[in-house]
Amino acid sequence: xxxxxxxxxxxxxxxxxxxxxxxxxxxxxxxxxxxxxxxxxxxxxxxxxxxxxxxxxxxxxxxxxxxxxxxxxxxxxxxxxxxxxxxxxxxxxxxxxxxxxxxxxxxxxxxxxxxxxxxxxxxxxx
Amino acid sequence: xxxxxxxxxxxxxxxxxxxxxxxxxxxxxxxxxxxxxxxxxxxxxxxxxxxxxxxxxxxxxxxxxxxxxxxxxxxxxxxxxxxxxxxxxxxxxxxxxxxxxxxxxxxxxxxxxxxxxxxxxxxxxxxxxxxxxxxxxxxxxxxxxxxxxxxxxxxxxxxxxxxxxxxxxxxxxxxxxxxxxxxxxxxxxxxxxxxxxxxxxxxxxxxxxxxxxxxxxxxxxxxxxxxxxxxxxxxxxxxxxxxxxxxxxxxxxxxxxxxxxxxxxxxxxxxxxxxxxxxxxxxxxxxxxxxxxxxxxxxxxxxxxxxxxxxxxxxxxxxxxxxxxxxxxxxxxxxxxxxxxxxxxxxxxxxxxxxxxxx
Amino acid sequence: xxxxxxxxxxxxxxxxxxxxxxxxxxxxxxxxxxxxxxxxxxxxxxxxxxxxxxxxxxxxxxxxxxxxxxxxxxxxxxxxxxxxxxxxxxxxxxxxxxxxxxxxxxxxxxxxxxxxxxxxxxxxxxxxxxxxxxxxxxxxxxxxxxxxxxxxxxxxxxxxxxxxxxxxxxxxxxxxxxxxxxxxxxxxxxxxxxxxxxxxxxxxxxxxxxxxxxxxxxxxxxxxxxxxxxxxxxxxxxxxxxxxxxxxxxxxxxxxxxxxxxxxxxxxxxxxxxxxxxxxxxxxxxxxxxxxxxxxxxxxxxxxxxx
Numbered sequence: 001x002x003x004x005x006x007x008x009x010x011x012x013x014x015x016x017x018x019x020x021x022x023x024x025x026x027x028x029x030x031x032x033x034x035x036x037x038x039x040x041x042x043x044x045x046x047x048x049x050x051x052x053x054x055x056x057x058x059x060x061x062x063x064x065x066x067x068x069x070x071x072x073x074x075x076x077x078x079x080x081x082x083x084x085x086x087x088x089x090x091x092x093x094x095x096x097x098x099x100x101x102x103x104x105x106x107x108x109x110x111x112x113x114x115x116x117x118x119x120x121x122x123x124x125x126x
Numbered sequence: 127x128x129x130x131x132x133x134x135x136x137x138x139x140x141x142x143x144x145x146x147x148x149x150x151x152x153x154x155x156x157x158x159x160x161x162x163x164x165x166x167x168x169x170x171x172x173x174x175x176x177x178x179x180x181x182x183x184x185x186x187x188x189x190x191x192x193x194x195x196x197x198x199x200x201x202x203x204x205x206x207x208x209x210x211x212x213x214x215x216x217x218x219x220x221x222x223x224x225x226x227x228x229x230x231x232x233x234x235x236x237x238x239x240x241x242x243x244x245x246x247x248x249x250x251x252x253x254x255x256x257x258x259x260x261x262x263x264x265x266x267x268x269x270x271x272x273x274x275x276x277x278x279x280x281x282x283x284x285x286x287x288x289x290x291x292x293x294x295x296x297x298x299x300x301x302x303x304x305x306x307x308x309x310x311x312x313x314x315x316x317x318x319x320x321x322x323x324x325x326x327x328x329x330x331x332x333x334x335x336x337x338x339x340x341x342x343x344x345x346x347x348x349x350x351x352x353x354x355x356x357x358x359x360x361x362x363x364x365x366x367x368x369x370x371x372x373x374x375x376x377x378x379x380x381x382x383x384x385x386x387x388x389x390x391x392x393x394x395x396x397x398x399x400x401x402x403x404x405x406x407x408x409x410x411x412x413x414x415x416x417x418x419x420x421x422x423x424x425x426x427x428x429x430x431x432x433x434x435x436x437x438x439x440x441x442x443x444x445x446x447x448x449x450x451x452x453x454x455x456x457x458x459x460x461x462x463x464x465x466x467x468x469x470x471x472x473x474x475x476x477x478x479x480x481x482x483x484x485x
Numbered sequence: 486x487x488x489x490x491x492x493x494x495x496x497x498x499x500x501x502x503x504x505x506x507x508x509x510x511x512x513x514x515x516x517x518x519x520x521x522x523x524x525x526x527x528x529x530x531x532x533x534x535x536x537x538x539x540x541x542x543x544x545x546x547x548x549x550x551x552x553x554x555x556x557x558x559x560x561x562x563x564x565x566x567x568x569x570x571x572x573x574x575x576x577x578x579x580x581x582x583x584x585x586x587x588x589x590x591x592x593x594x595x596x597x598x599x600x601x602x603x604x605x606x607x608x609x610x611x612x613x614x615x616x617x618x619x620x621x622x623x624x625x626x627x628x629x630x631x632x633x634x635x636x637x638x639x640x641x642x643x644x645x646x647x648x649x650x651x652x653x654x655x656x657x658x659x660x661x662x663x664x665x666x667x668x669x670x671x672x673x674x675x676x677x678x679x680x681x682x683x684x685x686x687x688x689x690x691x692x693x694x695x696x697x698x699x700x701x702x703x704x705x706x707x708x709x710x711x712x713x714x715x716x717x718x719x720x721x722x723x724x725x726x727x728x729x730x731x732x733x734x735x736x737x738x739x740x741x742x743x744x745x746x747x748x749x750x751x752x753x754x755x756x757x758x759x760x761x762x763x764x765x766x767x768x769x770x771x772x773x774x775x776x777x778x779x780x781x782x783x784x785x786x787x788x789x790x791x792x
Contacts, residue, residue: 297655
């Protein structure tokens with residue numbers, strides 16, 4: 001749906017495909033696509049802030065990973081992993097000293113679409 | 127987006143804001159223009175710009191609510207029409223401008239800024255957009271200056287209430303604020319009490335909390351304290367026609383507070399002999415609440431229980447556009463509202479309270 | 486029934502004289518310090534005669550005082566110590582079924598910890614009292630050594646109604662009437678629960694039980710709903726809060742059941758909204774309260790009652 005060069009690493013593009021608004025994100029050369037609707041109250045999810053993941057730890061400790069890979073809904077700020085669409089609503093139930101590399105699935109999931117790069121063109125399968 | 131009620135939504139809390147203080151200059155006397163340049167605006171906290179509890183997003187706004195023309199959220203009527211009024215099928219929206227003029231430590235400056243804001247609202251919002259109404263912005267901690275401003279502009283049909291913030295220098299039942307209620311009664315306007323403000327007191331009853339999350343949540347506690355004051359200071363005895371609207375405080379805290387006030391009234395009513403009725407009765411007859419930010423219990427029917435305890439005719443839908451804790455009318459309530467309740471919350475209650483014309 | 490809130494009326498300072506050392510004894514006499522009775526209670530509040538309430542098998546005695554109101558850390562700590570010794574001698578020694586609460590002066594964390602450590606060996610003390618309204622929200626890190634001392638010694642932390650350190654007792658200033666003072670205390674309890682939770686006290690000290698004394702109870706569900714919602718969007722500010730606030734509250738917070746701010750027809754609704762029957766502790770009185778297993782809740786809350 002777009003030339004890969006139009007979406008540089010760290011960038012995004014919101015497009016309409018088959019009547020659906022979809023955001024395509026480039027994280028370090030890999031592409032991911034999410035439906036542009038937040039499962040909470042329907043906000044335009046893909047317009048949200050790209051941020052990192054703050055790991056649960058001890059009070060006063062702010063361990064910060066995966067910068068640019070977490071999408072925060074522009075309305076209420078809910079956090080979604082761009083790679084999987086999973087929300088971080090139910091953080092890990094594991095104990096404080098182990099923190100997940102993958103986010104534990106919360107009950108809310110943003111719709112994702114497979115993305116392929118064919119030559120220099122990004123293709124989203126809707 | 128489909129409209130929810132037959133003839134359109136009434137949104138009881140929308141925030142307009144001047145793109146910059148320079149936009150108010152045409153409405154300000156020269157003396158105050160110079161004052162602003164030299165001394166700036168000063169609220170009861172230490173920062174010249176920004177907030178002691180920084181918000182979770184710039185201007186506490188939805189990230190998608192910044193107008194394309196470059197102003198802050200709420201500064202563009204055109205964008206507000208495009209993003210909010212038109213798609214939601216809004217038939218009326220009430221503007222509550224949260225300008226710092228209302229909270230100035232220098233009361234005279236505050237009064238001048240509030241007058242400028244009100245004149246700006248008339249010229250640039252109410253006149254061009256018939257769907258909009260507005261609150262009269264007042265320097266609320268100064269009762270006499272506030273009454274003067276209310277009297278000055280209340281005749282304009284676009285103004286539907288006077289606006290105070292929930293964090294005030296004293297509890298708002300105290301006599302400092304009685305001139306505001308007199309002026310509201312005199313002009314047939316409700317008084318709106320809105321989330322926000324710097325009272326000069328720590329934001330909890332026990333000192334200053336650390337986090338914005340606490341600052342935001344503790345607004346509900348401020349609303350509760352203010353209702354306690356209005357009831358027990360006898361404001362509703364003294365001003366029997368006054369209607370009070372709690373705006374952007376949420377709703378679920380009200381039934382337990384009312385139960386608590388009734389119990390304490392039974393125990394200590396001889397301290398307040400001017401009260402002739404139960405607190406619950408005063409609240410039932412004088413207090414309204416906007417629903418946003420609506421609480422989200424685990425079990426959706428619990429919210430309906432809360433609505434029923436409060437009284438279905440006292441609830442007013444609001445989006446709080448453009449703030450981040452915005453309630454979308456189609457999705458905000460976890461359970462779909464029963465039909466009669468839907469019509470009341472989204473439209474009929476506000477029509478009655480604000481005397482809005484039927485289309 | 487285990488009654489978790491027998492309120493002992495404030496003794497006059499003269500009753501504490503025998504428990505004060507030479508300097509403090511002479512100080513309070515020479516400077517006319519006669520009272521630590523609070524201005525935020527109706528005069529005459531509390532029981533004057535030590536003893537077990539008629540419907541109780543065991544009772545926790547909470548002395549009423551305005552210890553937080555004095556600004557000198559050392560004076561306040563000395564009077565707190567005197568009050569604790571007075572409670573032990575006059576109440577706890579009067580009946581073996583009585584248990585007590587340690588009063589600390591929150592003005593100095595260090596001196597408060599010293600007092601807790603001093604009294605910890607007295608098995609009849611089951612909890613440490615902090616005032617509802619003080620200088621700082623209770624979750625703030627400066628108070629953590631007090632909570633660590635509680636956990637170290639198997640004591641609960643109790644937040645007792647009232648408190649006044651000379652600043653406005655509500656976030657919107659000074660209400661005119663005592664009835665308003667009391668009506669606004671439920672809001673103060675809300676702030677304190679929020680502070681303890683969001684500052685991470687429950688994360689750091691998961692075994693700490695916090696008992697809210699005389700809070701009114703029914704304000705809690707709406708607070709939890711609002712906190713759960715806000716936390717979902719602003720979690721990043723307090724990343725150590727890794728479970729929904731309502732869950733943490735149910736694990737760590739307990740409340741004495743009286744006063745219970747709801748009519749009887751709302752009891753079932755409120756219990757459902759609380760989401761747990763384990764949070765309620767019995768306190769005596771005439772007004773109806775929900776029926777739950779109060780004694781089991783008390784034993785789960787107070788480790789020293791299990792020994």
